[in-house]
Amino acid sequence: xTRAVTIALDAMGGDHGPSVVVxxxxxxxxxxxxxxxxxxxxxxxxxxxxAQQRLETSERLQIHHASQVVGMDELxxxxxxxxxxxxxxxxxxxxxxxxxxxxxxxxxxxxxxxTARFVLKTLPGVDRPAITxxxxxxxxFARLLDLGANVDCSxxxxxxxxxxxxxxxEAIDGKPNPRVGLLNIGEExxxxxDQIKQAARLLSESNLNYIGYVEGDGIFKGVADxxxxxxxxxxxxxxxxxxxxxxxxxxxxxxFSRNLFTKLAGLAALPVLRALQKRIDSRGYNGGSxxxxxxxxxxxHGSADAYSYSRAIDVAILEVExxxxxxxxxxxxxxxxxxxxx
Amino acid sequence: xTRAVTIALDAMGGDHGPSVVVxxxxxxxxxxxxxxxxxxxxxxxxxxxxAQQRLETSERLQIHHASQVVGMDELxxxxxxxxxxxxxxxxxxxxxxxxxxxxxxxxxxxxxxxTARFVLKTLPGVDRPAITxxxxxxxxFARLLDLGANVDCSxxxxxxxxxxxxxxxEAIDGKPNPRVGLLNIGEExxxxxDQIKQAARLLSESNLNYIGYVEGDGIFKGVADxxxxxxxxxxxxxxxxxxxxxxxxxxxxxxFSRNLFTKLAGLAALPVLRALQKRIDSRGYNGGSxxxxxxxxxxxHGSADAYSYSRAIDVAILEVExxxxxxxxxxxxxxxxxxxxx
Numbered sequence: 001x002t003r004a005v006t007i008a009l010d011a012m013g014g015d016h017g018p019s020v021v022v023x024x025x026x027x028x029x030x031x032x033x034x035x036x037x038x039x040x041x042x043x044x045x046x047x048x049x050x051a052q053q054r055l056e057t058s059e060r061l062q063i064h065h066a067s068q069v070v071g072m073d074e075l076x077x078x079x080x081x082x083x084x085x086x087x088x089x090x091x092x093x094x095x096x097x098x099x100x101x102x103x104x105x106x107x108x109x110x111x112x113x114x115t116a117r118f119v120l121k122t123l124p125g126v127d128r129p130a131i132t133x134x135x136x137x138x139x140x141f142a143r144l145l146d147l148g149a150n151v152d153c154s155x156x157x158x159x160x161x162x163x164x165x166x167x168x169x170e171a172i173d174g175k176p177n178p179r180v181g182l183l184n185i186g187e188e189x190x191x192x193x194d195q196i197k198q199a200a201r202l203l204s205e206s207n208l209n210y211i212g213y214v215e216g217d218g219i220f221k222g223v224a225d226x227x228x229x230x231x232x233x234x235x236x237x238x239x240x241x242x243x244x245x246x247x248x249x250x251x252x253x254x255x256f257s258r259n260l261f262t263k264l265a266g267l268a269a270l271p272v273l274r275a276l277q278k279r280i281d282s283r284g285y286n287g288g289s290x291x292x293x294x295x296x297x298x299x300x301h302g303s304a305d306a307y308s309y310s311r312a313i314d315v316a317i318l319e320v321e322x323x324x325x326x327x328x329x330x331x332x333x334x335x336x337x338x339x340x341x342x
Numbered sequence: 343x344t345r346a347v348t349i350a351l352d353a354m355g356g357d358h359g360p361s362v363v364v365x366x367x368x369x370x371x372x373x374x375x376x377x378x379x380x381x382x383x384x385x386x387x388x389x390x391x392x393a394q395q396r397l398e399t400s401e402r403l404q405i406h407h408a409s410q411v412v413g414m415d416e417l418x419x420x421x422x423x424x425x426x427x428x429x430x431x432x433x434x435x436x437x438x439x440x441x442x443x444x445x446x447x448x449x450x451x452x453x454x455x456x457t458a459r460f461v462l463k464t465l466p467g468v469d470r471p472a473i474t475x476x477x478x479x480x481x482x483f484a485r486l487l488d489l490g491a492n493v494d495c496s497x498x499x500x501x502x503x504x505x506x507x508x509x510x511x512e513a514i515d516g517k518p519n520p521r522v523g524l525l526n527i528g529e530e531x532x533x534x535x536d537q538i539k540q541a542a543r544l545l546s547e548s549n550l551n552y553i554g555y556v557e558g559d560g561i562f563k564g565v566a567d568x569x570x571x572x573x574x575x576x577x578x579x580x581x582x583x584x585x586x587x588x589x590x591x592x593x594x595x596x597x598f599s600r601n602l603f604t605k606l607a608g609l610a611a612l613p614v615l616r617a618l619q620k621r622i623d624s625r626g627y628n629g630g631s632x633x634x635x636x637x638x639x640x641x642x643h644g645s646a647d648a649y650s651y652s653r654a655i656d657v658a659i660l661e662v663e664x665x666x667x668x669x670x671x672x673x674x675x676x677x678x679x680x681x682x683x684x
Contacts, residue, residue: 138589148527151535185490185577193493193574216581220589229578232535235527236575237582239558244586247480247562251621255614262614269611272597272604279593 004036004060005320006101007313008094011041012069012087014106015303021106022049024309028317029060031310035317038100040064041087066090070107072302076114088112092119095295102296102316104287106304113149116290116297123325125332126292128153130161130231131299132168133288135241136280137222143169144183144219144227147288148235155198158182158228159206160332162199164291165226166208167331171322172315173225181214181224183233195230206335245280287315291328296320346378346402347662348443349655350436353383354411354429356448357645363448364391366651370659371402373652377659380442382406383429408432412449414644418456430454434461437637444638444658446629448646455491458632458639465667467674468634470495472503472573473641474510475630477583478622479564485511486525486561486569489630490577497540500524500570501548504541505677506633506670507568508550513664514657515567523556523566525575537572548677587622629657633670638662 007028011021018041025037036059039046043065050056050063057063068086070079083089088107094100096119105112109131117129132145145165150157162180169178182200184192191197191213203210214224216237229237252273256266266273286308288299296319300312349370353363360383367379378401381388385407392398392405399405410428412421425431430449436442438461447454451473459471474487487507492499504522511520524542526534533539533555545552556566558579571579594615598608608615628650630641638661642654 136589138592151527183578185493185574186581216578216583217585217588219582220585232527233575233578236525236558236571236579239528240561240579240582241558241586243559243562244583245590246559247478248587248590248618248622250480251618255618255621256611258614258617265611265614269598269607269614272594272600272607272611275600276590276593276597279597280590 004034005317006036006038006099007316007320008038008040008064008091008100008103009313010088010091010103010105010107011039011046012066013108014300014309015072017041018046018049020304020306020309022046022053022055023306024313025061026053026055027306027310028313032317036060036062038062038064038094040066040091040094041069042067064090064094070111072108074108074111076108076110079108079111080114080118089115089119092116092295092297095297096120101320102298104298104300104312104316106300106302106309106312109148109299112297112299113290116293116295120293120295120297122292123294123329123332125335126160126164128157128160129290129292130164131288131290132165133238134173134285135219135238136285137220139222141173141285142219142222142225142227143173144229144234144238145291146229146231146234147238148231149290150231153195153230155195155202158195158199158230159202160292162203162206162208162210162226162228163331163335164328165228167328168289168291168324169225171324171327172318175225177209178225179211179223180208180226180228181211181218183219183227183229183237184213184215186215199228249277285311287312289315289319289324294325296324346376347659348378348380348441349658349662350380350382350406350433350442350445351655352430352433352445352447352449353381353388354408355450356642356651357414359383360388360391362646362648362651364388364395364397365648366655367403368395368397369648369652370655374659378402378404380404380406380436382408382433382436383411384409406432406436412453414450416450416453418450418452421450421453422456422460431457431461434458434637434639437639438462443662444640446640446642446654446658448642448644448651448654451490451641454639454641455632458635458637462635462637462639464634465636465671465674467677468502468506470499470502471632471634472506473630473632474507475580476515476627477561477580478627479562481564483515483627484561484564484567484569485515486571486576486580487633488571488573488576489580490573492573495537495572497537497544500537500541500572501544502634502674504545504548504550504552504568504570505673507570509670509673510631510633510666511567513666513669514660517567519551520567521553521565522550522568522570523553523560525561525569525571525579526555526557528557541570591619627653629654631657631661631666636667638666
């Protein structure tokens with residue numbers, strides 16, 4: 001029997017806090033027999049939520065009290081200084097102390113990144129941790145990073161992101177020798193800024209399977225398994241995707257509810273529309289990995305529902321089972337050795 | 343009677359050249375009684391296309407011979423040096439000489455921008471011309487710029503883009519006192535790079551109706567009429583939108599053609615799906631304006647069909663009628679006077 005994987009959950013974080021995290025925990029305990037969960041947050045509040053869900057604490061579902069909560073709009077620096085007993089900080093501490101193998105939070109991304117970096121520290125060879133998530137493509141999905149942790153990135157940073165993204169694509173997404181692309185503008189001669197051009201050179205010389213520049217619409221064509229960009233570009237691209245998806249869904253609802261005929265058409269098309277929605281539903285893709293840390297931290301979307309949050313926990317479990325930080329560390333060390341021996 | 347508006351068309355540019363430009367010209371001549379068109383390109387080829395369309399040259403439809411064509415992948419610098427008799431260059435020359443009031447091209451964006459800038463020059467106070475286009479939102483449309491002409495932008499450049507975008511929103515989109523937003527990342531404290539933060543200060547102090555930062559998904563919420571960003575971010579955002587739209591359309595086709603039942607559902611839903619497509623059809627939004635030049639140049643999508651190309655000509659006609667360059671010049675001069683009097 002393998003050792004149980006233990007995940008600490010920041011039960012107070014996100015737009016909905018324990019009313020989402022506790023039901024998500026229940027889903028995980030049903031899906032995975034080998035997983036232990038630690039709910040971190042206000043003990044009284046959590047006990048009430050457990051009671052509502054007819055759950056009890058057990059060997060597999062524990063409560064770890066934390067008296068504070070990091071606000072969704074709180075400045076990371078403020079949270080770092082003043083929220084030392086927050087559910088977020090304590091959940092990360094449990095990873096640091098080896099009590100938990102990973103933690104999941106739907107809280108404030110900036111505070112989560114700052115706290116995780118402060119508590120866990122980065123791996124050797126990693127200047128800046130990055131955030132990555134999967135996006136659906138025509139024929140599967142691709143991994144995009146950085147999604148907002150770093151706004152100004154050097155070519156070296158982009159190379160490190162590429163290495164970390166490739167490790168995740170191989171270890172988690174099941175893509176051996178993943179194709180790595182650099183997100184860029186399409187025009188000739190004005191192809192991107194200096195950092196992107198230099199990163200292209202570094203990637204060409206690396207042992208990664210670098211396939212060249214990818215444009216915004218190329219993300220969805222499935223031409224690359226890992227798409228690398230700075231956090232500003234990545235964040236805008238990700239949120240643009242979400243925005244387009246939302247507006248198209250709204251337009252569809254409006255068009256199908258225009259009159260009796262369109263309503264009947266909508267009824268006839270309902271199973272198809274549901275299948276379509278499932279395919280582009282961002283809930284199935286929830287779980288942004290904070291990469292480059294000496295520990296596993298997964299960010300859930302702040303507005304995630306219980307199913308969506310449980311998908312973020314799934315990501316954390318997989319990263320523990322596949323020992324992602326160790327693999328990243330090894331890959332970066334290999335590159336460093338290779339560089340020094342040149 | 344008002345003087346006829348004359349538009350020069352780069353008839354050889356784009357993926358389809360005259361087989362799209364000539365039918366588009368025919369559509370325009372039917373729609374606008376006061377517009378004159380000059381088809382610029384190989385005279386023999388153009389005459390054949392006119393014959394195929396049962397068109398003849400006339401006072402309102404002329405041919406201006408040009409012996410060369412700029413390739414879609416040709417480097418802008420190469421086009422500038424070696425293609426002095428290209429359909430693109432000659433069409434821009436006609437604007438410079440006052441023979442035409444504006445020109446439209448579906449050719450290579452980089453070459454078009456470089457040639458237009460070289461031939462027409464920028465307006466006083468404009469360091470770099472920008473490209474802008476409309477994107478559909480929940481409740482209408484918004485104007486995004488820059489879309490790829492400039493990858494590294496200072497705060498001053500972003501301010502100039504904002505002024506030019508606001509002029510277009512007011513003059514062309516019919517939006518008095520347009521709301522101007524800066525495209526940015528959503529996280530607190532790490533809100534964007536230094537250029538964006540400084541541009542936010544400049545915009546706050548300007549006489550523009552600046553509403554603050556807009557995130558990627560905010561573009562579609564209709565919170566701003568003009569959304570300003572550097573060309574790398576804008577290009578990625580625009581192409582991401584197109585990519586998401588395409589992949590959703592593909593998924594829909596697949597889901598509706600899965601079996602007999604889904605095909606029947608698709609048939610029932612067809613009028614609704616067509617209405618939906620029309621709403622998000624990028625063809626209706628074709629026509630990227632090159633702003634900040636001493637003349638009007640409109641870029642059509644390279645793969646535009648005749649209807650879509652005719653929409654780009656419509657944009658050029660409107661810009662002539664509303665004297666866009668003069669308005670931009672005036673607005674920038676006003677700002678300069680205000681700055682100096684402070």
